[in-house]
Amino acid sequence: MPDGAHEMPDDAAARITEYLEDRHQFLSWLGFTVEEFSADRLVGRIPFDDKLTNPTDPPTVQGGVASTLVDTTGGIALRPYLTDPVNDGIATITLNVNYLRRAAGDLVATAEPIRAGGSVGVSYIEVVSEVPGEGEKPVAAGTGAYRLFNSERPDEEADPE
Numbered sequence: 001m002p003d004g005a006h007e008m009p010d011d012a013a014a015r016i017t018e019y020l021e022d023r024h025q026f027l028s029w030l031g032f033t034v035e036e037f038s039a040d041r042l043v044g045r046i047p048f049d050d051k052l053t054n055p056t057d058p059p060t061v062q063g064g065v066a067s068t069l070v071d072t073t074g075g076i077a078l079r080p081y082l083t084d085p086v087n088d089g090i091a092t093i094t095l096n097v098n099y100l101r102r103a104a105g106d107l108v109a110t111a112e113p114i115r116a117g118g119s120v121g122v123s124y125i126e127v128v129s130e131v132p133g134e135g136e137k138p139v140a141a142g143t144g145a146y147r148l149f150n151s152e153r154p155d156e157e158a159d160p161e
């Protein structure tokens with residue numbers, strides 16, 4: 001866990017979760033849920049749905065869905081490192097995803113912040129799912145770099161002249 005996590009307000013994780021699950025158009029449509037949220041790690045899930053699959057036998061989840069989950073969880077995992085974890089902004093700069101196995105169930109990602117500075121953060125993300133004939137296994141792993149739009153902390157504001 002990198003230095004610099006801020007004490008999140010008591011309701012911050014719940015407010016961010018509610019926004020992503022219920023009011024974020026794309027992620028809400030995908031059925032994205034937050035399963036765990038701390039400064040150490042963020043666990044997020046996209047449930048299996050036929051409309052997200054390639055027409056294989058058995059149907060397997062289209063790779064872009066795992067990339068979306070890697071991107072999203074890697075970014076949210078850095079929110080505790082923002083000055084204002086609820087209201088400050090994050091934008092993905094670059095994303096790397098390795099597809100390890102075919103996925104035939106829910107996708108569950110665990111994202112861990114690796115470094116968070118004043119303007120850039122990096123997360124490591126691993127996704128597990130049901131693999132045909134193999135049970136639950138890692139299906140994708142990746143890293144994301146994110147621009148952190150930190151608001152000024154009151155004690156960092158310039159003194160009035």
Ligand SMILES: CC(C)(COP(=O)(O)OP(=O)(O)OC[C@H]1O[C@@H](n2cnc3c(N)ncnc32)[C@H](O)[C@@H]1OP(=O)(O)O)[C@@H](O)C(=O)NCCC(=O)NCCSC(=O)Cc1ccccc1
Binds near residue numbers: 071072075091092147
């Ligand atoms: C914000 C930023 C990344 C950087 O802008 P600023 O901070 O204003 O920086 P500024 O322009 O001042 O440049 C400073 C220096 O850096 C350079 N440079 C700048 N950019 C790049 C670059 N990309 N690559 C390489 N270099 C770059 C630039 O040339 C300059 O270099 P110089 O000093 O002249 O030598 C901008 O490129 C952007 O908006 N990209 C699109 C982001 C986007 O749409 N992502 C997807 C949506 S997020 C999502 O959906 C996932 C999600 C969902 C839910 C939850 C979590 C996650």
